[in-house]
Amino acid sequence: MTDDHDGVRDLLAAWAFGTLSPAEEHLVAPHLAECASCAAQARRLRETVRLLDGPASNGLPGTPAAPRPPGGASDILAFARRLRPAAPPVAAHAAPYAAAVAGLKALLVEAEGRWGTPVVHDWDVHATVAHLLAADEPLAGRLGIAARVPPSSTGADADGSAWEDAWNRRSADVIVREHGRTPEETVADWAAQAAALLAAPEAHDPEPAGRATLLMGVRLPVADHFVVRAFETWIHTDDIGRALGLPVPPPPAVHLDRLVRLAVRVLGLALGPAAPPVLFAIAGGERWVLGSEDEPVRAELTLDPVDFCLLVGGRYAPDEVPHATSGDAGAVGDVLERAASLAWL
Structure with a gap:
């Protein structure tokens, strides 16, 4: 040798x-x-x-x-x-999801022999991929894509449950089921479902992607639900990368901008028109007024775009996320608390 x-x-x-x-x-x-x-x-x-x-x-x-x-x-x-060339063309709204899927597929090559590494919540690497398999199901089902996993015997998909309860049960059921299979089988099913989503007409044509649909408790255009899928896929890729000791770059700037814009819109809806108005800014980017439009701005809040996404993704506590602020501390605290409360990832 x-x-x-x-x-x-x-x-x-x-x-x-x-x-x-x-x-x-x-x-x-x-x-x-x-x-x-x-x-x-x-x-x-x-x-x-x-x-x-x-x-x-x-x-x-x-x-x-x-x-x-x-x-x-x-x-x-x-x-x-x-160095990689552009992925096969999809519409701009689906491009962040396509990139996030490619990034996770590449990272999972490094998980060989390390599938039991603890990642986040009580999940290991294998369970995190199983969770993403379940997480992509609602959008896939809405687009007519057959489920890769049989219906849950616990009734996790039953009508009438609060979406959070049904969602948590379904995710747990899929994780249990996938732990009875090999990690390679789980990855193959997740990748096949992601490929089917990216092959759907709604991933290529803005017109059908413009129709609104209610998923995960939020009524958004299908195009925005693709951005949600990109958001969660990237968050969990970063989780796995941290667990394995491998750096995961943030999304490209154009994709990160889409994630930020969607998160700001959802945050604005969650705060509602009666909240104390706060001028919210992304460092080096845009500015929005969140809350009431009928009162003077009470405070200013600035966050880095990646930190903001990690806050919305539940990876920062409101009092831990790096930020710059001035004005009414209570109004700023309301925005940070509400942003953190949006996390279902």
């Missing part, structure tokens, strides 16, 4: 992208043939690149060399996302 084990591991990201020099290939290839741990890591990295449609060298003379990836495997997700 070649004895430069650490040196080879530092070259695996470049190997996955096909950007090794001939001398490096001469070092890496024999080592991978003899070292099972490096060979397994190399396969996972190449699969990550494949799922993200990353560039690969074709060896043709005159082909421009691809940029060299970082040596550490922990940076490969961000690097691959920067």
